[in-house]
Amino acid sequence: MATARTNLAWDTLLDLGDARTGPLHDRLTRALRSAIRSGRIAPGSALPPSRTLATSLGCSRWVVTQAYEQLVAEGYLTARTGSATRVAEVGAAPDDRSPIQRQPRVPASTQYDLAPGLPDLREFPRQRWAEAVRTQLTTVPYADLGYPEPGGSQRLREMLTEYLQRVRGAVLAASDITICTSVTDGVARLCRALLAAGHTHLAVEDPGWTRLRQTVERVGLTTVGIRVDDLGFRVEDLASQPSVRAALLTPAHQFPTGVVLAPARRAALLEWARRVDGIVLEDDYDAEFRYDRRPVGALQGAEPSRVALFGSLSKTLSPALGLGWMVTPARWSEAMRSPELGGPSPSALDQLAFAAFVESGGYDRFLRASRTRYRKRRDVLVEALAAKLPDCELSGVAAGLHLVLRLDPARTVAAKVVRRAAHAGVHVVDLDAYRLEPDPESPGLVLGYGNLPDSAIEPAVDRLAAAID
Template sequence: MLENQSNPAAEMLLLLLDGQAAGPLHDRLRRAVRAAIASGRLPAGSTLPPSRTLAADLGCSRWVVTEAYAQLAAEGYLESRTGSATRVRSSAGSAATRPAPPAPPAPPPRFDLAPGLPDLRAFPRHHWSAAIHRAGVRAAYPDFGHLEPAGHRDLRRTLAEHLVRSRGAAVTPNDTIICAGTTEAVTRIARALRACGVTHVAVEEPGWPGTRDTITDAGLVPVSIDVDGDGLQVDLLRAQSGIQAVIVAPAHQFPTGTVLAPARRAELIAWADEVDGIILEEDKDADFRYDRRPVAAMQGMAPSRVALLGSLSKTLSPALRIGWFTVPHRWAAAIRAANPMELPPPVLDQLAFTALLENGVYDRHLRASRRRYRARRDALLAELSRQLPAARVSGAAAGLHLLLHLGDTDAASVVALAAKEDVRVGNLADYRTATEPAGSTLVVGYGNLADSGVSEGVTRLAAAIDRVATMHA
């Protein structure tokens, strides 16, 4: 039985008396409670409202409720003890009608070598909770009214200053829109593109499948453009007609890990000028570069052609659901018109992030993260070199993942076998749209991998690779 003395059923219980057959009110109430138990709306152990409370809610005498409760107790549905609340018996109801308890979520893998997550252990819990508390205490009363569609003015101002200082962006608070993440940013911009007559959007190949799905859901057609060692191949983009928009991650492409070469950046901006188009620059993990200073955002080179998209999903946590995008002036009105009902994240979260930007906590967190990820990447490379000397690693010393090339070993089989050893790792083929022979490249993340698990994680991965290679020999 549930021991929670503050079960919500004790405060609010919907009883469908009108749906019961005619009869005395206490009998209709008895049947309604019994139906709620049988349907599972009142599970075993639930606390029922006190008789005085329920009588007041129903507008009847207390006797009606106590009589119904007494009859249900006699039938074995309820139990009541002196000085204790009335509860649903653990044996009440039919097993066929009681809903099955939800399955517990699968535990996270012990060795997380998949891409996509930052170090969740390093989330600044104390600073974030303190910032939330201060925001709740100090926020001006108008802040608890309707949200500003573009986001709180203080966050837009502070974030714009941060992007200018740390990313070399050319933005103002009026150019900056707060949203729930880069996926929502792509959605809003894609709606505006469609409203303006754009039909096709170029995306990097390979790339994140969710980006293609987002474009498709907005009614546009994604067109894959291959990536090579210098990033997006702009000559292939030029060869496509009818494209006026492209989504690109110039600082660190996912999943290849390439950095868009300077000449390609200039070519891409020239292409946008020629077609009167727009470039959507994804910038989620651009702060993490380990062999040199991070490259500046391309948006600073051409603010009239580039929308800069960022979020906290790779720097703090995807669970915060805080992102942003900057809008070239030409597209601002169209984006507002195409998204009249979209709202930013909750105001207290916005104000908490504002505080972390203003007091330097966010910058210090990024610096500490760079040191931690660099050391972890170095340790991972050392273990891969020691335990898998025949495998080849590629990808810039940046971001939160790298590529591991296995020669002729089937990557999909390795992923499946590694999962049985409590190791989660990615398969490059899962990020491609073209149907190709089985791939042999893994996407290995290290953002959410515990430092203490690097060696054993690689040992288990190497064992899975060796078994697959042996099976297919």
């Protein structure tokens, strides 16, 4: 079993199944037992307090205490008064079946920026990051100060292997990970490899992240828009696109609509990839931030040989770090490190600093604090919009750092609202900016609140409401 890189297991992804498989406390017991036996929760890791886990799961504290007591009795956990409940150091051999072994420019006159795409930059952990970098500068072996390793720092890749297994339910080895500068960089690399392998088309979500679609087209692939509805990416529409054997989507939190890819469509998408000998490019967009629903595991964990998983620090810490990663099926991993496919690697010191930040538990603590802060901010924004714009429908509010404000097509032109809001010092984005073709029958605005100060919410909504009125 891999050595633990962090002593916290608060954000472990737990698959509780549904009510047909038994009482909730039994399902939680099985989920925790499976995570421990598979190695996703390492020996010595601290589990969250019962109240914290109960709040996260939306259940009573009794459910959690019953599960903990049962696992203590079985020897999987140890519990002492005044100390955290931890995974036992012995009796935690891996399960034999476990696979783990192997956007528009912001006008200068903008006072309130409600465009999506940024986290709260004021909350960047400057001191802790500086300490992590300083520690690496004073302790790193001289050999690590040379040219970066192909694929990224081995230490960071090993850390990400454990982290993605624990938090996203991914199935991978360190050799499957390539460190890149961003999701866009990673997608561009894989698309170049796909083009070299004979792919000509790639399916994208409509609406979807415009910058990624443009990146794919610059590489030389033809994008094919697949409509997104209330259940997510319409997988059934791929049947009419025989030239498509690759698809790029955001299943955990679709951008910009905020919907989650429905379970039946997740299964259908993987079946399609197997049938056409294709690949799914999974942008794990906003997966860290969820408020009113349980976390959704990465699609990659269900079919690692057919799904490439992409992530970065741009929506959690800062895009200025220029640090991301991709998990690719083994047959593509070596090609991802080819100089012909990629650009410059992220700073080796930043890679090591991030590895140390995660290993210390600092990244987990930062994300928990961020979730609390963003949830409160979202609640204030939703309340203000409901009070000032009661006739406008909101969607995509359960997770992420943005929401969609639907406008009345009979009375409102979204592009006109954007212009009027800009004159009032409020930057918002037309939903049509992310569509392949404008849809005047379904106007809307995409409102980001990640980097919006709490004190700015009320005046920003007042000015936006005046622009819509």
